[in-house]
Amino acid sequence: MKFDFSLSRRCLIASTLVLGAVSLAPAISAAEPLKVAGIHASPVENAWNSVMHQALLEAAEQGEIEYVFSESVSGTDYPRAMREYAEQGVDLIIGESYAVESEAREVAADYPDTPFVMGSSGGPSGDNFGVFGTWNHDGAYLAGMLAGTLTETNKVGSVGAMPIPEVNMLINAFAEGVKATNPEAEHSVTFIGTFFDPPKAREAGLAQIDQGADILFGERIGTADAAKERGILAVGSLIDYTPRYPDTVFANALWGFRPILDAAVADAAAGNPVGKNYTAYGMLKEGGSDIAFVEGVASPEAVEAMLATRQEIIDGTFEVPRNMDEPK
């Protein structure tokens, strides 16, 4: 009896230890969040970068990651910034390789143990270089549907950064959405040749208005200034511009980075290769992007039709066309 007792006591101690170790393990990993570096080619105030920056800050506040960043990193310095963070031993590098597609992949090949997840027009490379696109075109299509019903001159204009595939796709989606509710409407587009130059976007917007456009799609920040100045309506992209332009921006094609970030962080934390395409996490169907619109601007019927299409996109019965050709 005595023997049995001591055995069971030993068992008890052993199992307590095991249990303790198991319950302690997640506590240790939670205490040391993944160190994530963000390398922004533009200031973090730039709409696209701000979406990523906010998502990263939010994740850092929730204690899921530790976040360090560099902003306004020029193409010449970008590869060095990547190498420096890699040498510092950060656990995941988030950034944008549009201007340095080949160099960024070279850097990743030189640091095979550092996961990189980059906004890119190209594909993933190796095990440690993943990519994501900015596919908020679902929201742009839906905003276009509203814009089509609202234009009086039957002319809408878009102001975009550069004719790179995903910007093209976004503007084409907006134009398609306009066409869906107003086949008569004409659509014109101006590219400003840079990603962050609000005064230039404003100028381009004013030129569109002078040519008769009465709704502007501001793929770039600054476009809404032109619309506000001339008292017409505008559609925002990536972030919600309505609080800043309450009477001007009636709809926004929002993009969310958090789902992409969470997926990348999960992969990096688990040690899975990140060399894949994370784009889909940023789409409406996956909860990444969406439309935000002001009630009462478009007619209730137009809103109803738009929301029905939105539901079809979520259900997978409708897919917004992905046309990456340069819009004319």
Add this chain to the structure above:
Amino acid sequence: MRFERREHRPAALVIATPLIAVVAALAVSGILIALAGAPVFEAYWKILVGAFGSKLSITETLTRATPLILTGLAAAVAFRAKLWNIGAEGQFYLGAIATAAVGARITEGMAPIIQIPILLAAGAVAGMVLLLLPLWLRLKFSVDEVVTTLLLNFVAILFVSMLVDTVLKDPMAFGWPQSEAVERAARLPKLIDRSRLHIGLLIAVAIAFAVHFVQSRTTFGMRARAAGLNPRGAVFAGVPLARTLVLVAMLSGGLAGLAGSIEVLGVKGYVTTDLSPGYGYSGIVVAMLANLHPLGVVLAALFTAVMFVGADGMSRSLGIPTYIADVTVALSLISMLVAVFFTQYRVRR
């Protein structure tokens, strides 16, 4: 109060003033670093680490110094002859795009030993042409070249911007406005593997020595200096002023164009409109820091590169805004310029 040129420059002063300048610049930027909530002395240490602390940082500093040596020389040789070439930035871009265009369209497939010199020459010639135009305006119509060379920078960059968006646009670049690339075989060999450091550094340093030789040991060098010190006196002494200035312009513009060419062949392989983070303008500062001396240019370029790469790395390792690094660089350049000034002049009441 007036400034008087020093007859003698005490050695202690020449050594001490740059040190005081760096300390002053670091002290002022230290205030900003402290405001950003980072430990100031650790930040200074991190600047050194960022510039010299690893193989990566050393190679990056030297890679950064390479174009600065060449644009610094471009400014130095021109300023010595009082040819105010503010257009090295435009000449840099025109040299870069000429190299990319010739490389992608004409010389592709040639043996590197032939192709690389042709591409370097193409860049240099493009830079020359861009400076000869304002010089011609000056000689013919007395148009101030400070204005024309400065404004031609914008013309050149917009021209490059047009080319990379149209005829020279790389169809493989996913719509990004960048030029077609020079083939890999025609790039400058790397000095160190897994880094961006290329033999352009050696070329630049060798050219600095060559320029020093030309300026101090040849008739052309003497004439160029005479043209700068006193143009009318030079003419009176039999210096062919126009011809000398044309040669100076070819040298200056050629060096700036070569800087662009080497940056393309050594680092990038192709041209974008953000190829140069102001190398042409920084070259002017480098030349002033070096007191227009060709060998001093090498040291001044190195100093500028150290400050930039070091401060940039510091901002990343401490997580303070990148802009503080820019301010640190600017402060160190300004205070260094003031220091160089005081080694040459004294204040008299």
